[in-house]
Amino acid sequence: MLVAWRYKQRNSLLQSFDPRAWIIFFSCFLAGTVVFWDFRYLLFFFAIALLFVFTSRIPWKDMSRAWLFIIGFILFFSVLTFFTGRGGMELYTTEHTLTKLVATFQIFGWTPTLNITAEKTMYAVSMLIRVFSIASMTILIPYSFNPAHYGIIFRGLGLPDKVAYGMDLTMRFIPTFGRDFSLTMDAQKARGYEIEKLGGGLFAQVRKLAPLIVPVTIHAIAGSEDIIDAMDLRAFGVGPRTWLEKLTYRKRDYMLIGFGVVILLVSVALSLLGFGKFWVPAFLIG
Amino acid sequence: MxxxxxxxxxxxxxxxxxxxxxxxxxxxxxxxxxxxxxxxxxxxxxxxxxxxxxxxxxxxxxxxxxxxxxxxxxxxxxxxxxxxxxxxxxxxxxxxxxxxxxxxxxxxxxxxxxxxxxxxxxxxxxxxxxxxxxxxxxxxxxxxxxxxxxxxxxxxxxxxxxxxxxxxxxxxxxxxxxxxxxxxxxxxxxxxxxxxxxxxxxxxxxxxxxxxxxxxxxxxxxxxxxxxxxxxxxxxxxxxxxxxxPAEMIIERAKVDPAPQRLTTLRKETVVGRGKQMGEPLVMFEDIAFWYEEGRPVLHNVNFTINRGDVIAVLGPNGAGKTTLVKHAIGLLKPKSGRMTIDGKDSSQTSVAQIAQTLGYVFQSPSHMLFAPTVEEELAFGPTNLKHSKEVIPQEVANALEIVNLSGHEKYPPLALSFGQQKRVSIAAILAMQSRILVMDEPTAGQDYKNYLGFMDSILQMPGFDAILFITHDIDMAVIYANRVIMVNDGTLVCDAAPPEALKKFDFLRKNRLVPTSLLKTNLDLLPKTGRFYSAEELAHVVH
The missing domain is CATH 3.40.50.300 (P-loop containing nucleotide triphosphate hydrolases)
Incomplete structure (x- = not known):
């Protein structure tokens, strides 16, 4: 099966909370991580993320692909930023060179030189911890929330019925869309189309994707007429609706929300007072 | 009240x-x-x-x-x-x-x-x-x-x-x-x-x-x-x-009308594979097994051969493995065990693109494959992918369009054509690649009776195919068009025979989630006189 929901009831710490409470907490967490540049502060958020990951009860083999992708992605960009030295220029003005790597070859008379400075290193480390904390928390969502509950979660967070039901509908039609996509892929492969052999510039590549994109899009549009009819025929949107699923806040959910709000307020207060700015350990500057 | x-x-x-x-x-x-x-x-x-x-x-x-x-x-x-x-x-x-x-x-x-x-x-x-x-x-x-x-x-x-x-x-x-x-x-x-x-x-x-x-x-x-x-x-x-x-009603009514053209012109056996050595094996499945998860085979012990001149109807319940079987034939899936050969070449060594030169697959809905701005470009897509030379492609496209009776529509956008015409474009796309074996998944789904008879009649009269294989739920399709019926259930072939033989036991049909139709019953009743299966319109004129 091309698209299968990763969700399962696992009785994990995360699943013990009402999804709405967790989303609110997650938002506070996100806001908290972005105000700090001091990696010691970020370690606190990293610890929270790890707590949820290690109590998630999701077997490694189920998540491994998602993790490897994220890790690869984060490392690639961190290393890139590190080597090029871009990013973080607004945070520090002076740099302290730790060591200098000089290439043993020349390219058109230019000797590639890399200045490894204390600031660059700390910037990369901070960035890595921050992004990794956010990614760890985000990755857990599809494994932990019941896809049938997205609508009521967003309704419960105050979005209107129609918008919230849109979430449910999206969850419902993702697998259908996936199946249409794989059917089209098979149909074009049977006509000798080889997606592996896409070449040329960006524009040429997009053009070569047309045999996949056009049929899938046309199919989705054609199908949407039926979907709209089916919704109209069952009185969607005539008034406020009841939601079959019911979510209830319990004590622990209020505690989680409270914890989230505290994190947010403390983070904002600390950063306004000037704490948590970019920090380089003294021993590196020497 | x-x-x-x-x-x-x-x-x-x-x-x-x-x-x-x-x-x-x-x-x-x-x-x-x-x-x-x-x-x-x-x-x-x-x-x-x-x-x-x-x-x-x-x-x-x-x-x-x-x-x-x-x-x-x-x-x-x-x-x-x-x-x-x-x-x-x-x-x-x-x-x-x-x-x-x-x-x-x-x-x-x-x-x-x-x-x-x-x-x-x-x-x-x-x-x-x-x-x-x-x-x-x-x-x-x-x-x-x-x-x-x-x-x-x-x-x-x-x-x-x-x-x-x-x-x-x-x-x-x-x-x-x-x-x-x-x-x-x-x-x-x-x-x-x-x-x-x-x-x-x-x-x-x-x-x-x-x-x-x-x-x-x-x-x-x-x-x-x-x-x-x-x-x-x-x-x-x-x-x-x-x-x-129901067949009896059609026969009663059709008697007074002129005999359908299908009867007098070309019949399936004479068109498909015509002019070549009939019965020559084209595709061979030898002890094929396939699974997504170890221990839960989707296909097992599949043995059969597609020969030149075959018009094969593949019947069977949903989820029995029909589509998986057909995906093997066109190389989209490779067998986990056993051997499949196409024109004598092992399929595990050939790419889908190479297989496409022999076997053409037409999907249920043409909208799953049509994408080009014009019919001409749509038909050139396959041959271009298969690296046919630029000189021959226009000729291949023109021939294919002529066979499906759409000459003159070269510059039309395929998506603006009627459903029936789109279906014919999707067949032409296969013809343009010079594929000799036509494979179709539910070719008549979503079409009404008149359109589906017309569509199948025209395919069987098209020159250029050595063999045809189609998946269907409709027993009458097998009765009217096939000269061979393959029945798939629980991932393996439970029957491979000529239609009169394959479809005569009603218990067996029901076991495979098929329901005998009036056309099948009438044909079986008349079989001693006719010696073969016919459509109801034909029966009205074959039997007097």
Whole structure:
């Protein structure tokens, strides 16, 4: 099966909370991580993320692909930023060179030189911890929330019925869309189309994707007429609706929300007072 | 109670804003509680428009000019709100896949009730009641995406029944079901009517619907009612080319008409593989097995050969492995064990693109593959991928178009063509690649009787194919067109024989979720005289 929901009831710490409470907490967490540049502060958020990951009860083999992708992605960009030295220029003005790597070859008379400075290193480390904390928390969502509950979660967070039901509908039609996509892929492969052999510039590549994109899009549009009819025929949107699923806040959910709000307020207060700015350990500057 | 009809339509006319002509004209009818009304007709006859007028989508979602009157339980439908209409008329659309809106069965069945803002306890109660009524309470917590076609249909019906309508409107409810599921659905519909529901059933598979004895029937053509009355008088007036009648009726009627051309011109054996050594093996499956998960084979012990001149119908229940089998033939899947050879070459060593030079695959719906701005470019896509030289491609395209009878349409956008023409473009796309074996998945799904006979007739008369293989749910397709039947069940072949041999045991057919048709029965009865299977139109002239 091309698209299968990763969700399962696992009785994990995360699943013990009402999804709405967790989303609110997650938002506070996100806001908290972005105000700090001091990696010691970020370690606190990293610890929270790890707590949820290690109590998630999701077997490694189920998540491994998602993790490897994220890790690869984060490392690639961190290393890139590190080597090029871009990013973080607004945070520090002076740099302290730790060591200098000089290439043993020349390219058109230019000797590639890399200045490894204390600031660059700390910037990369901070960035890595921050992004990794956010990614760890985000990755857990599809494994932990019941896809049938997205609508009521967003309704419960105050979005209107129609918008919230849109979430449910999206969850419902993702697998259908996936199946249409794989059917089209098979149909074009049977006509000798080889997606592996896409070449040329960006524009040429997009053009070569047309045999996949056009049929899938046309199919989705054609199908949407039926979907709209089916919704109209069952009185969607005539008034406020009841939601079959019911979510209830319990004590622990209020505690989680409270914890989230505290994190947010403390983070904002600390950063306004000037704490948590970019920090380089003294021993590196020497 | 005075006689307030559940549904009364008086002199109804409708024209869509985007069209010049009326979609339906002078429609008048009425239905009593507990009755089934069959509304038959070919595509474009106006039956879907009529259905939309009854369930209130016209004029709410589809704008146009509406005159005449529709009374639901004595109330004018245009004066009711959509919420009110939805509790009187329950509509089940043709494709359950696109009308099921809930991720879980429980949510799906509850959808309408949620929108009516009923209390949660009542919703839960009504959902359970609807599922019990259709004898599917076990599906409550299942994911809708993974249900079978028959289950989806029942869940869609449950979602409508939960709203407790008094009229049930079914738009081609049998279109996406295998024969056994279709029969199941029909039995349910009859019993709902017997409990007092008014049932309107739009369907061109008249033969199947007649089994549940609809009280009245309507035959529509060009937006008008051509016949309206008891079902018993139906066969006298209805055009037997337009809808699928039982074989006996067709034979009776066809006797007086001139013999179909198919009979006198080319028959399948003489066209497919003509002029070459017949019976030569082209594709060989040797002990093929396939699985996605170790220990749960989707295919096992599959042995068969596609020979030149074969027209093979692949029958079997949903999920039996038919599509998996065909995906092996065209190289989209490679066997986990066993050996498959195409033109003597091992398929594990050949790419899908290489196999495409021999085997061409046509998907059920042409909209899954058509993408190019013009027909010409669409047809050149395959040969270009296969690195045919630039000089020969225009010739290949022209030939292919001529064979499918679409010459002159080179510059048309394929997506702007009619459904039937799109189907022919998708066949031409295979022809242009010079593939010699044509493989089709449900080639006639979604087409009415007239179109599907025309489509299959034309394919079998096209020169250029060495063999044809098609997957189908429709036994009559095998009876009329195949010279070989392969039946797949539980991942392996349970039968491989000529149609008269393969289809003669009805118990065996039922075990494979197939239902014997009147055409099959008639053919078997006449077999001693005819020596082979024919279509009903042909039988009228073969037997005197």
């Amino acid at each position: 005075t006689s307030v009809k559940p549904l009364l339509i008086d002199n109804l006319n409708f024209r869509y804003h985007s069209r010049e002509t009326l979609a339906i004209k002078n429609i008048s009818l009425s239905v009593d509680a507990g009755q089934v009304l069959l509304i038959a007709g070919a595509s474009g006859c106006g039956k879907t428009t009529l259905a939309r007028c009854i369930n209130g989508l016209i004029p709410r979602s589809y704008k146009g000019e509406l005159t005449g009157e529709i009374l639901l339980n004595g109330k004018d439908v245009t004066k009711l709100s959509l919420a009110q209409v939805s509790q009187i008329v329950g509509t089940v659309l043709q494709d359950p896949e696109r009308q099921i809106l809930g991720t879980k069965v429980a949510n799906e069945v509850a959808f309408g009730l949620e929108n009516l803002s009923l209390p949660r306890e009542e919703i839960i109660e009504r959902v359970a009641e609807a599922l019990d009524h259709l004898k599917i309470p076990q599906l409550l917590n299942r994911e809708t995406f993974h249900l079978s076609g028959g289950e989806k249909q029942k869940v869609a019906l449950a979602g409508v029944l939960a709203m407790r309508p008094s009229i049930l409107l079914l738009d081609e409810p049998l279109a996406s079901l295998d024969p056994a599921s279709a029969q199941d659905a029909l039995d349910i519909i009859r019993s709902l009517a017997d409990e007092g529901m008014t049932v309107l059933m739009v369907e061109h598979r008249v033969e199947d619907v007649l089994r549940i004895h609809p009280e009245n029937a309507i035959f529509m053509m060009d937006g008008e009612i051509k016949y309206y009355g008891p079902t018993s008088g139906f066969d006298k007036t209805v055009d037997y080319h337009e809808v699928k009648l």
